[in-house]
Amino acid sequence: MVKIENVTVAFHSKEATFKAVNAVNLTIQEGEVFGIVGTSGAGKSTLIRTINLLQKPTSGTIWIDNEDITEYSGKSLRAIRHKIGMIFQHFNLIHTKTVFDNVAFPMVIAGASKEAIARRVPELLDLVGLSDKMHVYPSKLSGGQKQRVGIARALANNPRILLCDEPTSALDLETTNAILELLKDINIKLGITTILITHEMDVIKKICTKVAVMDRGVVVEMGNVYDIFSRPQHPFTQKLVAHTLNLELPSRIFKDVKGSLIKVVYNGDRAEEPILSDAIRTFGVNINVLHGKIEYIDEKPLGVLILNIDADSSKIEQIIDYLKERTASVEVFHG
Amino acid sequence: MDSFIALLPDLLKAFWETLQMVGISFFFSIFLGIPLGLFLFITDKGLFWENKALNALGGLLINVVRSTPYVILLVLLLPLTQILIGTTIGPLAASFSLSVAAIAFYARLVQSSLCEVDKGVIEAATAYGATPFQIIKDVLLSEALPGLIRGLTVTGISLVGYSAMAGIVGGGGVGDLAIRFGYYRYETDVMVITVVILIVLVQIVQVLGDAIATKADKK
Numbered sequence: 001m002v003k004i005e006n007v008t009v010a011f012h013s014k015e016a017t018f019k020a021v022n023a024v025n026l027t028i029q030e031g032e033v034f035g036i037v038g039t040s041g042a043g044k045s046t047l048i049r050t051i052n053l054l055q056k057p058t059s060g061t062i063w064i065d066n067e068d069i070t071e072y073s074g075k076s077l078r079a080i081r082h083k084i085g086m087i088f089q090h091f092n093l094i095h096t097k098t099v100f101d102n103v104a105f106p107m108v109i110a111g112a113s114k115e116a117i118a119r120r121v122p123e124l125l126d127l128v129g130l131s132d133k134m135h136v137y138p139s140k141l142s143g144g145q146k147q148r149v150g151i152a153r154a155l156a157n158n159p160r161i162l163l164c165d166e167p168t169s170a171l172d173l174e175t176t177n178a179i180l181e182l183l184k185d186i187n188i189k190l191g192i193t194t195i196l197i198t199h200e201m202d203v204i205k206k207i208c209t210k211v212a213v214m215d216r217g218v219v220v221e222m223g224n225v226y227d228i229f230s231r232p233q234h235p236f237t238q239k240l241v242a243h244t245l246n247l248e249l250p251s252r253i254f255k256d257v258k259g260s261l262i263k264v265v266y267n268g269d270r271a272e273e274p275i276l277s278d279a280i281r282t283f284g285v286n287i288n289v290l291h292g293k294i295e296y297i298d299e300k301p302l303g304v305l306i307l308n309i310d311a312d313s314s315k316i317e318q319i320i321d322y323l324k325e326r327t328a329s330v331e332v333f334h335g
Numbered sequence: 336m337d338s339f340i341a342l343l344p345d346l347l348k349a350f351w352e353t354l355q356m357v358g359i360s361f362f363f364s365i366f367l368g369i370p371l372g373l374f375l376f377i378t379d380k381g382l383f384w385e386n387k388a389l390n391a392l393g394g395l396l397i398n399v400v401r402s403t404p405y406v407i408l409l410v411l412l413l414p415l416t417q418i419l420i421g422t423t424i425g426p427l428a429a430s431f432s433l434s435v436a437a438i439a440f441y442a443r444l445v446q447s448s449l450c451e452v453d454k455g456v457i458e459a460a461t462a463y464g465a466t467p468f469q470i471i472k473d474v475l476l477s478e479a480l481p482g483l484i485r486g487l488t489v490t491g492i493s494l495v496g497y498s499a500m501a502g503i504v505g506g507g508g509v510g511d512l513a514i515r516f517g518y519y520r521y522e523t524d525v526m527v528i529t530v531v532i533l534i535v536l537v538q539i540v541q542v543l544g545d546a547i548a549t550k551a552d553k554k
Contacts, residue, residue: 052462081464092459096477096553105473106463137553157463 002028002051002161002193007060009046020046022217023060028195028210030160033187035208035225036197037240043217044197048163051195052084053077064161082110085154085192089166091146093138099125099149100134106156124152128182144175151182155190162186164196168203180207201240205229205297213237226298230267230328247291247304254334259310261290261334262320266303266327275326276305283319285311342525345512350532352426352507356498357491359430364437364490369483371397371438372445373471382457383467400439405497408432409504429506433497441490448482449475481552488544492537499533509533 009021020043028034036044049055050062053072062070069080085106093102103124104117112120125131128148138146147167154162164183168176184207187194198204204211204225212222213236220234232238247263254261266275280287287309294303309316316332323330371393377383378390400408412432413423420428452475460474476483499510509529517526 054458054462078464078466081462084462086459086462088455088459090453090455092453092455094456094474094478095453096480096551097473105460108473109460109463109465109469139554153463163462 001030001063001065002026002195003061003063004028004047004050005061005063007047007050007057007062009043009050009055010058019217021050021057024214024217024219026212026219026222028193030193031187031191032210033184033194033196033208035204035211036195036214037199037201037204037211038197038214039199041216042214044214045165047214048165048195048197051161051163052081052086082106082157083159084161084163085157085159086163086165087147087150087154087167089169091138091143091150091170093146093149093153095138098135098137099130099141102138102149103152103156106153110157112157120156121152124155127155127186128152142175143171144178147171147175147179148182151179151186155186155192160193162192162194164194166198167196169198169200176203177206183207201229201243205295209298213240224298226268226300226302229295229297230265230302247293247306249291249306253290257290257308257334259308260316260332262307262309262323263331263333264303264305264307264323264327265329265331266294266301266305268300268302272301273326275323276307279319279322282322283311283315285309285315285319287319339524339528342516342528345516346509346528346532349507349509349512349529352511353495353498353509353536355426356430356433356501356506356508357494359427360433360437360494360498361487361491363434364441364494365487367434368438368441368490369445369476371442372449373475375442375446376449376475377467377471383461383470397439397442400435401443405432405436406500406503408436409501413504424505426501426507429498429501429504429508433494433501436497437490437494440493441486444486444489445479445483448479448486451482452478481548481554484544484548484551488541488548491540491544495533495536495540 004024004026007021007024008019011018011020024047036047038044046055050057053062053069057070061068064080072080094105097105100121103121107117107120122131122134125134128151130145130148130152133141133145138149141149167183168179171179180203183194186192196203196208208225210223211225211228212219213228213234214220215236221228221232221237228237229241232241276287287307290306290308292303292305294301309319320330320332375390375393378386378393403411409432412435416423416428416431420431422428456474456478457470460470465473498506498508499513502508502511502514509532513526513529516522517529
């Protein structure tokens with residue numbers, strides 16, 4: 001378990017003090033995949049670095065398995081770092097060492113025996129699907145392969161915690177999905193607590209179970225990924241979610257459309273029910289779907305539809321009430 | 336051709352002296368220049384032995400040596416040479432001031448190669464709990480190796496040039512030969528021969544250095 005308690009990181013310049021992280025409290029349970037999302041400059045990168053003290057907090061406490069590590073330094077700090085794996089946006093492999101030596105590096109540091117290393121490294125490369133690249137130099141690898149080496153390296157000392165600093169931001173979409181799948185697999189197989197920061201809600205959606213949303217150094221919202229996506233509370237979160245659900249209509253439609261435009265959000269239990277056709281039958285109106293998407297988050301469906309209903313206003317009101325009872329949220333945004 | 340054969344013993348002696356001077360100072364530039372450059376790098380801002388005062392002091396020392404023209408440095412160091420080596424004449428004596436110049440020169444090249452090392456890789460090693468010594472050995476020196484070798488090539492070549500100057504104050508070597516025969520005695524062919532020798536020497540150092548650096552470079 002990782003607990004970030006009232007952590008603030010302040011940077012001082014001549015004119016002012018800038019709080020990159022401002023009084024953040026987070027608790028990450030054993031075995032969870034916890035995402036921290038925010039735009040660049042939100043302080044998430046600084047925050048994740050406080051967990052292994054690459055960035056020392058100005059104030060506050062970092063707890064790892066009920067052990068206060070905030071003041072650790074020297075030997076005790078290095079010992080705790082052996083138990084925290086980390087992967088990076090730009091992979092940060094040692095260019096002059098082969099894949100084998102890169103993966104072996106944390107074990108060498110921790111003083112593992114040659115035999116133990118010779119046993120463990122092939123296992124790790126097998127886990128990330130790079131057995132055939134053992135004696136290749138990183139420059140010969142693609143971005144996705146480099147990140148796989150990074151993951152194997154991070155797992156070398158059997159850490160209980162894996163920190164992921166924008167692990168897919170330098171990768172294309174397809175590779176991103178493969179890497180996220182690998183991280184999820186590893187989380188399930190090894191039960192390793194995974195903390196991941198990203199600026200993409202899509203990444204959160206694909207692998208996280210819990211998420212904290214950061215904006216200007218502050219955690220503005222936190223909860224289960226499904227809840228955050230289906231009912232974002234904070235305006236910043238709403239913006240982030242809207243961006244990934246990305247339901248923008250061409251402006252022409254607003255001019256041409258008759259009647260009302262309604263945005264309906266379904267949540268888990270009812271996304272599979274025939275609510276729309278029921279509404280059409282009950283009220284005898286035409287409902288036209290202009291835009292829509294159904295996502296599966298944490299294996300639960302989450303649907304967003306933009307509907308056009310052309311009817312008199314009292315009837316529209318009735319339909320809205322009907323939909324409100326059966327869906328997560330209904331919002332009239334035109335007409 | 337006759338004059339060349341007559342000159343051969345002198346030429347071989349001079350060549351041997353040049354090799355001695357370059358060799359000795361080359362050795363010291365590796366064994367003292369790398370630690371000094373490393374020291375400058377890790378005492379700089381944001382690194383693990385950050386120390387403003389020591390960093391400034393080291394930088395100043397190097398700048399003093401580097402901004403003194405070599406011929407003047409040579410003369411300035413004569414008294415110290417006398418104390419340390421017991422003489423100011425001969426290749427061994429000249430090697431002292433050559434070493435001082437080469438160490439300062441190479442230390443700066445070492446520092447700048449280290450600056451090229453990806454900070455992310457250093458951060459990764461830190462995150463895995465590496466000690467400063469492990470970071471120096473497995474990350475800094477390993478990652479900077481091609482640059483360090485290229486720097487050595489440049490240092491070696493500069494040393495060949497400097498060693499010719501050392502000839503002026505009695506260091507001996509190919510440069511000394513060129514001045515005594517070629518300049519004072521107007522024997523232009525001697526001058527040409529020495530220049531050819533120096534060109535060949537520099538070429539060998541360059542080609543060798545490039546080959547080793549390319550082999551070490553895995554980027």
